[in-house]
Amino acid sequence: MRTDGDSWDINTSVGSTALFVAAARALGGRAADALVEDPFAELFVRAAGGEWAELLDGRVPAHPLLTPEFGIQFRQHQVARTRYFDDYAHAAAAAGIRQVVILAAGLDARAYRLPWPDGTVVYELDRPQVLEFKRETLEHAGREPIAERHEVPVDLREDWPKALCDSGFDPALPTAWLVEGLLIYLSSAAQDQLFDAIVSLSAPGSRVAIEQMDPLPAEVVAEMAEHDDAGSDWVRLIYNEPRGEVTEWFTDRGWTGERVYLTDYIRGIGRTPAADRSSISLVTAVRP
Known part of the structure; x- marks a missing residue:
């Protein structure tokens, strides 16, 4: 269960979710028609060693990421989400933005794998161990x-x-903010504080891309918590509580925002959703 002062490294608590997601990107990127290829994801997973490395070689067949009931949809979710944020980064660079901030950067390797224009500076925020x-x-x-x-x-x-x-x-320069896979690990109050800080540091022309997830039904959380598996570990890390809708939050403060449900986004890029992921949406907001 989360506490106010809890801590973690790459193998524990919230930090371990970065490895789980990197493994999903590595596995999802192996498809012949993969939406995104992230070769760095496999580097991270193999560096973690143990079961993580064995997973990539198919030697942990019961691992959730390899199961048909969960693995296929979660891998698709992560690869599609990565594509959305990659396209967002490309669009920000094309608009002339040269200052990028990745909050809770985890094992994000965009500073290494995207073709950034000369002069681009990427700031990665996370715990020192990560x-x-x-x-x-x-x-x-x-x-x-x-x-x-x-x-x-x-x-x-x-x-x-x-x-x-x-x-x-430099808060006087337009900034592209990335908030990927973060909000569910923040309380509602902490989310608002995060957004307030982003707004206060954003010059005109700045933009932000955010993934948000609707709270899960209480009975679903209770059922997941009863099992001794990755799902029960995950629900103990999140703040499953009502929170402000991201698009409305930013538009109420003068930004322009667009929201797309993950399921619709997957269809829009020519893929068939492996499952209904309409509880998850992707938002881009721009400060005029």
Whole structure:
């Protein structure tokens, strides 16, 4: 169960979800018609070793990511979500934005794998242990970032805006913010505080891309919590509570926003949804 001062590294608590998602991207990217290929995802999973590496070689057949009832839809979810945020990053760069902030960056390797224009600076915020694992893994593999990459080791429950500015961030420049796979791990109050900070640090022309998830029915959460599996571990990490709808939150503050349900997004890019994921939506908001 989450507590106000809980902590984690890449193998525990919220940190381990980054490995789970990276494994889903690695497996989902193997399809011949994959929407996204992220070769860095496999580097991270293999660096974690143990069951994570065995999973990629098919030696853990009972793993949730390999099961037909969960694995197929979750892998599709992660690959489609990655495609959405990649396209968002491309559009931000095409609009002339050269300052990018990835909140709860986890094992996001966009600073390394996207074709950023010269002069692009990417700030990655996460706990020190997570950023250290990522940096050491990529250094060992001989990989160099394409953008100018700045690590900002900070817990988002702390004064992360100060840490970000101390790392060179310029609030006078338009910024592209990425908030992928984060909100469900924040309380409703913490979500509002995060958004307030984004708005206060965003110059005109800034934009933000966000994944949001509707609260699960209480009976679903109770049933998941009863089992001793990945699902029960996950529901103990999230804040399954009502919260403000992201598009409305930003439009109420003068931004323009567009929301698409994940299921509709998957159809829109020419794929058949493996399951109904209409509880999840993707939002892009722009400050005029």
